[in-house]
Amino acid sequence: MTTTQLAPISARAQFRPGLTPAGLVTVLLGAALPIIDFFIVNVALPTINADLHASTATLELVVAAYGIAYAVLLVVGGRLGDSFGRRRLFLTGLWLFTLTSLACGLAPTATTLVIARAAQGAASALLLPQVLSIIQATTSGEERSRALGLFGATGGLSTVVGQLAGGALVAADLFGTGWRPIFLVNVPIGLVVLVLARRLPESRAHNPLGVDRLGTVLLAVTLISLLLPLMEGRALGWPAWTIALLVVSPFAAAAFVHVERRMERQGGTPLLPPSVMRLPSVRSGLMVAVPFFAAFGSFMFVYAMTLQEGLHFGPLGAGGALTPMAVAYFTVSMLSSRLVARYGPKVVPVGGAIVVVGMVALLCTTLAAWPQVTILDLAPSMVAIGVGNGLAMTTLFRIVLSHVPTDLAGVGSGVMTTNQQTSLALGVAVLGSLYAGFSESLGTRDAFALVIGVVAVLAAIVTVTARRLPDPRV
Incomplete structure (x- = not known):
């Protein structure tokens, strides 16, 4: 279940072009794709296992790599949209999501699929924060309430579609492709949304928050050093590198907390x-x-x-x-x-x-x-x-x-x-x-x-x- 970051709204937002009904449908479709993808993969895991001979630990990574990349880069994605334009980041994120979906669908090995899923999560972190930001910046009053209600409904409906579509696509085994259509189906849909998204109004924050680069890196190190050995350690017999990563994790977490506190004391806005x-x-x-x-x-x-x-x-x-x-x-x-x-x-x-x-x-x-x-x-x-x-x-x-x-x-x-x-x-x-x-x-x-x-x-x-x-x- 995913939500996205609310972006700050400038006082001058009322002078920007409004969001048309077609524009609202476009951003909601953009929001639905990553949410559906988060749920659709669960149904396909055993089929992926049978095809790529993945261990249970690797299947865990197929799920978690997406979530880790999304968690680390979500705030960064929202702030980049505020700085460089939400429509621009929406298009960029959607392009990357479409390309990484193609990479997932064509992955020849389980390791390649894990890497592609992490990249797909990173693309989602650029795409999803822009949806609420665009709605907030280009609507007001009752129109905004209706748009936000539809956004909430999109999230719930996407969970239903993800379960049903995932099962149907894998069971259909189109052209002998097994699980691959659950990712490949994103490509034509993504291309259609990309064409529609070119008409979205552009908006950006007048006082955007900077990107906390060091905090982002330390959060990534903390999560990877904790979660990767927990997933892979047992299956691999706890080799030395898994123990070493677990040792690194608390130090990375302590460094992250220190950096965040120092940045806030200095007047910045940490991750x-x-x-x-x-x-x-x-x-x-x-x-x-x-x-x-x-x-x-x-x-x-x-x-x-x-x-x-x-x-x-x-x-x-x-x-x-x-x-x-x-x-x-x-x-x-x-x-x-x-x-x-x-x-x-x-x-x-x-x-x-x-x-x-x-x-x-x-x-x-x-x-x-x-x-x-x-x-x-x-x-x-x-x-x-x-x-x-x-x-x-x-x-x-x-x-x-x-x-x-x-x-x-x-x-x-x-x-x-x-x-x-x-x-x-x-x-x-x-x-x-x-x-x-x-x-x-x-x-x-x-x-x-x-x-x-x-x-x-x-x-x-x-x-x-x-x-x-x-x-x-x-």
Whole structure:
């Protein structure tokens, strides 16, 4: 689940050309492509494994490389758009996303695919921040509210399309290409959007924030030195380089914190400003967000693998089994603003509790019916998981950003989204490796049950800690 950075709006924005209905459709299509791609790959993982002979650890990297690159470069992408023009960066990001999608679809080896996925994540980090920035800079009043509502709906709908389209494309095995069309389909769509995007109005910030180059590099080193050995270490027998990277990680993290604090003291705007991180709404929200998104990322990876490798659903069946969750998430996320207006922060712990119920129901269902589990057996628990995530996820973003000063709204959104993507990758790294290890010793069913039990515990932690979240209505 991805969101993007809100860009600052200048007082002169009202004199810029407005966003036409065709322009709005264009930017929403640009937003949908990376979101669909984030979800579509889960359904194809076993097929990628069979074709490229990838280990589970490498499959984790196929998922996480995209998220890590996106997390590190998201804020940079937003600031580049403010400085050099949002339409220009939208076009640049879309060109790169189209080219890297082609590279993913043609990847001859698993290693090449991982590298292409990282490049695709970097392209998304240039593309996606411009969508909200363009909407903010070229609309106002009711028109802006309607555009932002459609943007939210696009995110939810893209999760549904990603599950169904991924399963259908892989199952179709077009011209014997297997999993490759899930990436190659982005090429003609990207080219069409590129033609349409040439008519978008240009906008840029009059006082753009600079790019925190050193902070960006240190964040990348911190994440890579932590996540890469966690994913690859067990499968490779923990060679010396994996231990060395784990040793480097805390020092890189400490250096990152030091650089961010120093830059802020000197009057700059760092990648993740410590002053924003210390705001009560942000600090408490991130404490809830880390276990929440780590649980969600690991669940999506492990569930997709188990459906096909353990239950032999096939890609289309796996997409169908994930669809009830995606539809429930989309439906509930559309209602979440009304629920928050009435019940405030209580929506998040209620959502977490529903996720716990869904995970327990899923655990009981799979253990009782294995290996004759059907999509209908799984549907009730998946609907509950979708409802819980729809309540908690969208509300969590709203709470974190509720007390961030208006002039720092883009920075706050960047902080939250960077945390989201990092936590998703961390969940895949830790629990994905746990799943792979126990699959070899205990079998797929018991490994799946173990991971779902851990995810349920994380959801319970979210339920408890979310009770201390501040009220976004105040």
